[in-house]
Amino acid sequence: MTGLEPAAVLLDMDGTLVESHPAVERAWRTWAAEYGVDPEAVLAVAHGSPSLPTARRFLPSATDAEVAAAAARQLDLQYDDLSDVTAIPGAHELLAVLESRGIPWAVVTSADVRLAKARLGAAGITPPLTVTIEDITEGKPSPEGYLLAASKLGVDPTRCMVVxxxxxxxxxxxxxxxxxxxVRGVAAGLTVTSLEELARLLEPSRSS
Structure with missing residues (x-):
């Protein structure tokens, strides 16, 4: 596969398809204040990671039950905070290109199913497949979520594009x-400035 000829496209949710950074930051700052930990230290590592390992990292003396409760509290702070949650510019354009080319796609997120549905709904995005933290045993950076999505789509993971x-x-x-x-400047096999750029690169006339 080349970067422009994926058999399937697997997309992260927060910060990739859905603009939710302000809501995520508000939740983690409130959580950090409640649990007496440094909010800046939390924010430095929390993005893209499930709430459970982040809670465990900052509450090292807590029991497993206490860590689970702390992670659940962090998610509780996010469920109804949707006022400024929107689709990332270019998200609908990209998904339209995938649909027009018949390329299967899925969302693979560190959020739980309730939060994923809430945020994707706020952004007006309805994925054909969503893999959440509740579907797997290990979150990112484990490949489990992406491997599961590829399997459910019936595509070899080596032929998938992960965004x-x-x-x-x-x-x-x-x-x-x-x-x-x-996207957003993160280093990868291919780095694009926006989802609009990726959509243009994936257009049939550009990839033939």
Whole structure:
């Protein structure tokens, strides 16, 4: 596969398809204040990662039950905070190109199913397949989510394109054997300035 001829496209949600950074940051800052940890330290590592390992990292003396409750609290802070959640510019254009070319696609996210549905709904995006943290045992940078999505789509992961805005997500895509595309300046096999650029690159006239 070349970068412009994927058999399937697997997309991260937050920061890639959906603009939710302000909501994510608000939730983590509130959570950090409640649990007495440094919000800047939390924000430096939380993006793109599931809430459970992040909570465990910053609450090292907590029991498993306490960590699980802390992770659940972080998600609770996000469920209804949708006022400024929108589709990333170019998201609908990109998805339209995939539909026109008949390229299967899926969303693979570190969010749980409730949060994924809420944010994708706010952005007006209805994926044919969504893989959430509840579908797997290990989140990014583990490749498990991307491997599961490829399997469900019936596509070899090495023929998939993974689109990510976080290093942990790129690591997951690479570990799955997929071709990686980075947005928001994240380094990957191919880095694009926007989803509009990726859409143009994937147009049939550009990839033939």
């Amino acid at each position: 990510e805005d976080a290093e942990v997500g790129v690591q997951a895509g690479r570990a799955a054997g997929a071709h990686t595309v980075g």
